[in-house]
Amino acid sequence: MSMQGKTVVITGATSGIGEVAAIRLAEQGARIVFTARDKARAEGTMTALRKANAKADHAVHMADLSRLSEMKRVGAELAREPVIDVLVNNAGALFNRRQETEDGLEMTFALNHMAYFVVTNLLRDKLKPGARIVTVASNAHRGARLDFDDLQNRRNYVGFPVYSKSKLCNILFNRELARRLSGSGVTANALHPGFVATRFGDDSGGIMRTVLKVAKPIGAISPEEGAQTILYLASSPQVAGVSGEYFYECKPTTPTAEARNDEDAKRLWELSEELAG
Ligand SMILES: NC(=O)c1ccc[n+]([C@@H]2O[C@H](COP(=O)([O-])OP(=O)(O)OC[C@H]3O[C@@H](n4cnc5c(N)ncnc54)[C@H](OP(=O)(O)O)[C@@H]3O)[C@@H](O)[C@H]2O)c1
Numbered sequence: 536m537s538m539q540g541k542t543v544v545i546t547g548a549t550s551g552i553g554e555v556a557a558i559r560l561a562e563q564g565a566r567i568v569f570t571a572r573d574k575a576r577a578e579g580t581m582t583a584l585r586k587a588n589a590k591a592d593h594a595v596h597m598a599d600l601s602r603l604s605e606m607k608r609v610g611a612e613l614a615r616e617p618v619i620d621v622l623v624n625n626a627g628a629l630f631n632r633r634q635e636t637e638d639g640l641e642m643t644f645a646l647n648h649m650a651y652f653v654v655t656n657l658l659r660d661k662l663k664p665g666a667r668i669v670t671v672a673s674n675a676h677r678g679a680r681l682d683f684d685d686l687q688n689r690r691n692y693v694g695f696p697v698y699s700k701s702k703l704c705n706i707l708f709n710r711e712l713a714r715r716l717s718g719s720g721v722t723a724n725a726l727h728p729g730f731v732a733t734r735f736g737d738d739s740g741g742i743m744r745t746v747l748k749v750a751k752p753i754g755a756i757s758p759e760e761g762a763q764t765i766l767y768l769a770s771s772p773q774v775a776g777v778s779g780e781y782f783y784e785c786k787p788t789t790p791t792a793e794a795r796n797d798e799d800a801k802r803l804w805e806l807s808e809e810l811a812g
Pocket residue numbers: 546547548549550551552553570571572573576598599600601625626627628646671672673674727728729730731732733734735736
């Protein structure tokens with residue numbers, strides 16, 4: 536679809552693939568409304584957006600998306616937009632050490648899953664027929680299994696497996712979201728961006744920070760390349776009407792059996808509703 540005059544909401548557009556996607560969509564004519572948690576980085580993105588599309592009145596909303604109260608506040612702020620054409624759920628991170636938010640949620644689950652869930656639900660009414668929801672998941676979901684008795688990862692916390700579970704949550708969330716949206720004209724698709732040399736991992740601490748620092752220069756693609764599937768799902772006419780899929784390199788691909796489990800998707804949705812209050 537033409538992005539001219541469209542409003543795109545992106546979480547975590549101050550770095551990496553979210554920032555590239557925001558700038559490229561602005562260049563295509565979109566007005567970008569993004570979330571940030573760091574003032575200086577927010578200003579950096581805003582400057583780039585104004586350069587990319589000077590006519591649009593881009594907006595930024597500050598929030599720490601690992602906190603439930605902040606997810607709700609910023610979701611309510613974003614919901615003041617009269618219409619949202621594309622929502623990109625993107626902000627995410629890996630935490631080497633287990634941390635709990637003030638809400639008693641484990642940090643990875645809170646930021647990577649609950650923020651997508653809460654923000655999307657608060658914006659649901661602003662997404663009209665033709666609108667798209669794009670959820671950044673990961674092939675890191677491969678090998679992960681959800682343990683519904685331990686969604687807060689209290690047992691045997693290890694950073695990467697917990698991150699993998701949160702990315703499995705993203706695909707299950709997308710699956711149930713698409714089922715709930717079916718017939719509404721609003722689509723929902725998830726994606727794997729590839730292994731991308733972004734700031735991802737820089738704040739993780741411990742061994743994962745070191746592993747990613749070494750691996751990125753060897754095996755990772757650029758943020759520009761990593762953003763391509765986000766851009767495709769947000770704007771390509773080829774995926775108008777396509778929903779509930781998982782994409783990699785702009786092509787639908789099959790996630791693991793665990794990520795295709797409709798009962799788990801429904802259960803995760805219901806538990807997330809309870810946790811979100
Ligand atoms: N890089 C990869 O290889 C890779 C592979 C598969 C999937 N992904 C997924 O891609 C998405 C984007 O990651 P990236 O690689 O672009 O990483 P990145 O460069 O670290 O960017 C992450 C974005 O999320 C924001 N963010 C992090 N914690 C936040 C919090 N507590 N509250 C609000 N915003 C927060 C960051 O804000 P700040 O600028 O303030 O840090 C930044 O804008 C994530 O969902 C990640 O899981 C990445």
